[in-house]
Amino acid sequence: MGIEMQGYRLDKTMEQHEEAEGWVDEIHGTHPMDDLLRTDRLPHIWCPGCGLGTALTCFLSALRKSKFDLDKVVVVSGIGCTGRVAGYVRLDSFHTTHGRAIPFATGLKLGNPALKVVVFSGDGDLVTIGGNHFIHAARRNMDITVICVNNFNYGMTGGQAGATTPVGGVTSTSPYGNYEYPFNVSALAAASGAVYVARWTVLHARRLERSIHEALLKPGFSLVEIISPCPTGFGRRHKQREGLDTLHYYHEHGVIKHGADPRETDIGLSGALVEGKFVDLDKPTFLEQRSRRLAQALEK
Amino acid sequence: MSDKTHAGVLSGEFFMQGDIACAEGAICAGCRFFGGYPITPATEVAQWMSERLPVVGGMYIQMEDELASMNAVLGASWAGIKAMTATSGPGFSLMMENLGLGIMMETPCVLVNVQRGGPSTGLPTLVGQGDMMQARWGSHGDYAIIALAPSSPQEIFDLTIDAFNLAERYRTPVLVMTDAEVGHMTEKVVIPPPDEIEIVPRRKPTAPPGEYMPYYVAPGEWVAPMAVAGDGYRIHATGLTHNEKGYPATADDSSQWPLIQRLIDKIEKNRDDIIVLEENGLDDAEVAVISYGIAARTAIWPMQMARAEGIRVGLLRLVTVWPFPDAAIYDLAGRVNGIVVPEINMGQIVREVQRAAAGRTQVISVPHPGGGIHDPYKVLDAIRRAAGRKVEV
Numbered sequence: 091m092g093i094e095m096q097g098y099r100l101d102k103t104m105e106q107h108e109e110a111e112g113w114v115d116e117i118h119g120t121h122p123m124d125d126l127l128r129t130d131r132l133p134h135i136w137c138p139g140c141g142l143g144t145a146l147t148c149f150l151s152a153l154r155k156s157k158f159d160l161d162k163v164v165v166v167s168g169i170g171c172t173g174r175v176a177g178y179v180r181l182d183s184f185h186t187t188h189g190r191a192i193p194f195a196t197g198l199k200l201g202n203p204a205l206k207v208v209v210f211s212g213d214g215d216l217v218t219i220g221g222n223h224f225i226h227a228a229r230r231n232m233d234i235t236v237i238c239v240n241n242f243n244y245g246m247t248g249g250q251a252g253a254t255t256p257v258g259g260v261t262s263t264s265p266y267g268n269y270e271y272p273f274n275v276s277a278l279a280a281a282s283g284a285v286y287v288a289r290w291t292v293l294h295a296r297r298l299e300r301s302i303h304e305a306l307l308k309p310g311f312s313l314v315e316i317i318s319p320c321p322t323g324f325g326r327r328h329k330q331r332e333g334l335d336t337l338h339y340y341h342e343h344g345v346i347k348h349g350a351d352p353r354e355t356d357i358g359l360s361g362a363l364v365e366g367k368f369v370d371l372d373k374p375t376f377l378e379q380r381s382r383r384l385a386q387a388l389e390k
Numbered sequence: 391m392s393d394k395t396h397a398g399v400l401s402g403e404f405f406m407q408g409d410i411a412c413a414e415g416a417i418c419a420g421c422r423f424f425g426g427y428p429i430t431p432a433t434e435v436a437q438w439m440s441e442r443l444p445v446v447g448g449m450y451i452q453m454e455d456e457l458a459s460m461n462a463v464l465g466a467s468w469a470g471i472k473a474m475t476a477t478s479g480p481g482f483s484l485m486m487e488n489l490g491l492g493i494m495m496e497t498p499c500v501l502v503n504v505q506r507g508g509p510s511t512g513l514p515t516l517v518g519q520g521d522m523m524q525a526r527w528g529s530h531g532d533y534a535i536i537a538l539a540p541s542s543p544q545e546i547f548d549l550t551i552d553a554f555n556l557a558e559r560y561r562t563p564v565l566v567m568t569d570a571e572v573g574h575m576t577e578k579v580v581i582p583p584p585d586e587i588e589i590v591p592r593r594k595p596t597a598p599p600g601e602y603m604p605y606y607v608a609p610g611e612w613v614a615p616m617a618v619a620g621d622g623y624r625i626h627a628t629g630l631t632h633n634e635k636g637y638p639a640t641a642d643d644s645s646q647w648p649l650i651q652r653l654i655d656k657i658e659k660n661r662d663d664i665i666v667l668e669e670n671g672l673d674d675a676e677v678a679v680i681s682y683g684i685a686a687r688t689a690i691w692p693m694q695m696a697r698a699e700g701i702r703v704g705l706l707r708l709v710t711v712w713p714f715p716d717a718a719i720y721d722l723a724g725r726v727n728g729i730v731v732p733e734i735n736m737g738q739i740v741r742e743v744q745r746a747a748a749g750r751t752q753v754i755s756v757p758h759p760g761g762g763i764h765d766p767y768k769v770l771d772a773i774r775r776a777a778g779r780k781v782e783v
């Protein structure tokens with residue numbers, strides 16, 4: 091028996107999906123990304139219409155193009171729907187605690203600077219509960235790439251408000267509309283010292299992929315903010331019942347402005363959704379700064 | 391000692407502070423990563439590491455808080471580096487959730503708590519032993535833990551090395567539960583030559599990628615060999631309940647049972663290998679003092695006074711506090727007329743002593759809320775009472 095959830099019929103519970111091993115889509119066969127995915131963990135737990143599949147695909151294509159030795163690439167996630175990414179990639183990967191992916195990643199990078207360390211996690215995880223680590227890693231210009239999927243809410247726990255929820259946003263914990271000022275994730279990264287900052291919606295998948303590619307190759311702290319539909323937690327409370335409705339919204343409101351001042355890219359419930367590459371500059375990374383300083387000091 | 395050309399093991403005799411002896415012990419044990427956040431009375435560990443690690447090829451970073459410190463240590467360990475952090479009460483509280491992550495992912499590392507008086511900000515510069523139960527139960531869920539309690543700078547050096555070795559042997563975070571007195575005390579510390587220091591290396595897998603399962607434990611063993619990031623095994627580790635592949639298995643209790651049972655058993659069933667106790671004068675004892683850390687040391691004077699009064703009193707010092715030495719205490723309780731437990735908290739480990747003694751003898755608590763060491767006469771009075779002597783109130 092299937093179960094009804096959000097109007098979709100599921101033949102298996104999420105748990106049964108999780109337990110399924112060696113799953114092959116009977117209609118489509120294998121997927122071109124299969125070598126980068128833990129196919130024995132598919133299908134994933136994400137809802138129909140969720141933007142996370144696109145976000146992950148863009149990351150994996152960018153990673154492939156980057157020509158990194160995949161045995162030296164590590165993905166670290168916190169907790170949340172986005173946090174499940176670490177469990178699906180066929181790479182060394184760590185699924186840590188809520189908010190703490192960045193300090194875990196910092197330890198990995200400093201423990202073995204030859205690793206390419208990528209943090210892939212949600213907005214709530216990275217800038218709400220984990221906001222302190224986010225700004226400090228950017229300040230240090232820590233040598234990591236952070237991919238933040240911003241769906242303006244806590245998807246995993248049932249659509250609560252967080253530090254990215256726009257004013258007026260209706261969520262399961264802001265039933266009368268959110269009255270707190272939100273963080274602008276890209277502006278926060280830029281203000282804290284990130285050397286690369288870009289924002290794209292999942293509709294702009296090619297540009298998104300290109301930005302992730304650039305971010306991966308950029309030494310220092312790079313951030314790619316991905317605006318992504320969460321029909322289950324956020325969309326359906328904002329007249330976007332299906333993921334596709336949200337993509338239509340992105341199409342109508344998305345405005346590409348490369349080099350825009352990040353402070354002028356706030357996201358509201360309506361109006362322009364500014365995207366593009368906002369920051370791309372060169373600055374010695376944490377490890378470079380450290381080496382220089384120690385070389386000078388210890389020479390004496 | 392400030393000669394920076396000395397790398398690695400600084401063999402020799404020193405007049406050394408406890409916190410610094412802790413840092414030197416870590417370096418001798420092969421620790422090459424320290425992530426921490428300053429807090430009295432543990433700050434000197436971080437300061438010393440910030441100076442020493444760069445000259446021995448290690449990495450020091452001051453993180454933004456103790457949540458970050460604990461996670462950075464876990465990350466470094468998963469990069470293949472022996473890693474440590476040091477803190478005191480408030481920071482210890484902040485580390486609890488991610489101590490649990492370390493336990494769940496089976497991550498070798500060392501966490502030092504130089505205890506001060508609590509709760510809250512409490513007595514920042516003064517001694518306490520009030521985190522002993524938090525050390526055992528502070529992170530949520532069921533698990534077992536190893537905690538060592540040094541009572542001198544020499545011992546903090548020795549036990550920090552032991553902590554790293556136990557961490558590798560049992561693939562788990564190990565706690566060094568010292569205190570402000572021992573951490574800030576300066577005494578003679580002997581650092582042996584490198585070849586006399588036993589170091590347990592990390593056990594790496596021999597199976598090829600594809601066959602290796604990060605949490606498959608071979609029969610007769612307690613933990614799996616540990617592949618780390620960059621080894622080519624493409625491992626996954628999670629704080630979720632997981633199966634032998636390391637994959638989340640959260641649909642029911644079928645993975646929870648074997649996982650949690652093993653996390654507990656790997657420590658509880660190896661008590662004989664892990665537990666270290668020090669006995670002094672217990673052979674003929676009618677009264678036993680059971681204590682640990684600085685409180686065990688300050689019990690010696692009142693014990694000498696009691697001996698002078700003709701009371702045959704001996705000491706059982708818990709070098710290992712967790713896992714708790716149930717069997718030794720049960721046995722001792724059958725041989726003495728009373729047990730006295732001085733500790734610088736309002737009565738934490740005494741509860742365990744009572745449990746282990748199982749009613750075979752009276753157990754007398756000598757509490758102290760922190761901020762100083764025991765008044766020796768309070769310990770003496772407790773010894774007299776345990777011996778059945780009249781005590782003036």
Ligand SMILES: Cc1ncc(C[n+]2csc(CCOP(=O)(O)OP(=O)(O)O)c2C)c(N)n1
Nearest residue numbers: 169170171172188212213214215244245246
């Ligand atoms: C310390 C802690 N607090 C709360 C939670 C519950 N929790 C799990 S995921 C989550 C929010 C995730 O939101 P986000 O990072 O935006 O991820 P999304 O699900 O939207 O992708 C929360 C609050 C937790 N796991 N740990």
Ligand code: SF4
Nearest residue numbers: 136137140171245320
């Ligand atoms: S709750 Fe939202 S973010 Fe989570 S899987 Fe469903 S649609 Fe995606």
Ligand SMILES: [Mg+2]
Nearest residue numbers: 212213241243
């Ligand atoms: Mg979210």
